[in-house]
Amino acid sequence: MNTDQKDQWLYTISSKRKLIDLNFKEIWRYKDLLILFVKRDITTLYKQTILGPLWYLIQPLFTSVVFTLVFNNLGAIKTEGIPPLLFNLAGITAWNYFKQCLSGTSSTFKKNANIFGKVYFPRVIMPISIIISNLLKFSIQVVIFVGFYIYYVSIGKDIQPSSTLWLFPVYIIVMALLGLGVGMIISSLTTKYRDITVLVGFALQLLMYMSAVPYPVSEAKKKFPEMVATLVEYNPLTQVIEGFRHMLLGIGEFNLIGFLYTLGISIILFILGLIIFNKTEKTFIDTV
Numbered sequence: 555m556n557t558d559q560k561d562q563w564l565y566t567i568s569s570k571r572k573l574i575d576l577n578f579k580e581i582w583r584y585k586d587l588l589i590l591f592v593k594r595d596i597t598t599l600y601k602q603t604i605l606g607p608l609w610y611l612i613q614p615l616f617t618s619v620v621f622t623l624v625f626n627n628l629g630a631i632k633t634e635g636i637p638p639l640l641f642n643l644a645g646i647t648a649w650n651y652f653k654q655c656l657s658g659t660s661s662t663f664k665k666n667a668n669i670f671g672k673v674y675f676p677r678v679i680m681p682i683s684i685i686i687s688n689l690l691k692f693s694i695q696v697v698i699f700v701g702f703y704i705y706y707v708s709i710g711k712d713i714q715p716s717s718t719l720w721l722f723p724v725y726i727i728v729m730a731l732l733g734l735g736v737g738m739i740i741s742s743l744t745t746k747y748r749d750i751t752v753l754v755g756f757a758l759q760l761l762m763y764m765s766a767v768p769y770p771v772s773e774a775k776k777k778f779p780e781m782v783a784t785l786v787e788y789n790p791l792t793q794v795i796e797g798f799r800h801m802l803l804g805i806g807e808f809n810l811i812g813f814l815y816t817l818g819i820s821i822i823l824f825i826l827g828l829i830i831f832n833k834t835e836k837t838f839i840d841t842v
């Protein structure tokens with residue numbers, strides 16, 4: 555036997571990694587683990603609740619009713635001829651997917667410190683599993699929206715989707731990239747600064763009102779101060795919410811520049827989040 559022959563290792567685990575490293579080959583190798591995490595996220599969330607998955611239906615529906623009563627009935631906010639409940643349901647459905655992706659990935663390191671400290675697997679699998687599992691919740695909420703859509707059409711409301719409906723999966727990807735990118739940045743920061751965890755819930759609530767979820771941008775331009783209206787209009791999430799409504803309800807106009815701007819921001823935030831996430835995973839166990 556040749557003693558000079560070097561052993562050929564199947565896997566090499568090293569702290570030296572590329573600045574931007576999304577190793578699809580390794581993620582594919584751990585696809586069974588990814589599927590397991592997705593199943594875990596879905597089955598454990600409402601495992602010990604009475605209504606279980608019905609909460610996926612109740613939460614957006616009740617929120618839409620409250621928004622309709624407060625903003626449309628009491629606040630007299632107009633919805634461009636669309637039934638207020640359907641208008642609000644469209645915005646909340648899109649917002650909820652982003653919110654759940656961000657809030658879920660923002661605590662990746664803190665919630666999984668015990669697992670990360672004991673066994674190796676590509677850490678990015680954990681936030682990716684959250685993005686995928688939230689697609690099920692999003693799909694259920696879309697079904698609710700479609701149900702109300704059919705109802706309003708059946709009673710004679712003039713509602714029809716726009717020609718940009720084919721961009722539906724692209725908007726889902728944009729929301730996922732935004733939630734994943736910002737979530738990975740926050741998760742990395744919380745390993746050193748725990749106060750950020752407390753701020754996430756509060757910041758998300760404020761962000762919802764700054765993203766034109768309960769009102770159209772046209773109303774913001776009429777009733778908000780110019781500076782606030784500008785912030786709302788150029789908020790990437792506003793472009794997503796408005797684009798989502800335009801696709802499904804045919805209101806407003808499709809803004810190609812706004813769409814490309816939002817797509818670019820989502821890609822940049824995802825890449826930035828991936829860089830910070832990869833850098834943090836090397837040393838986070840010492841600070842969590």
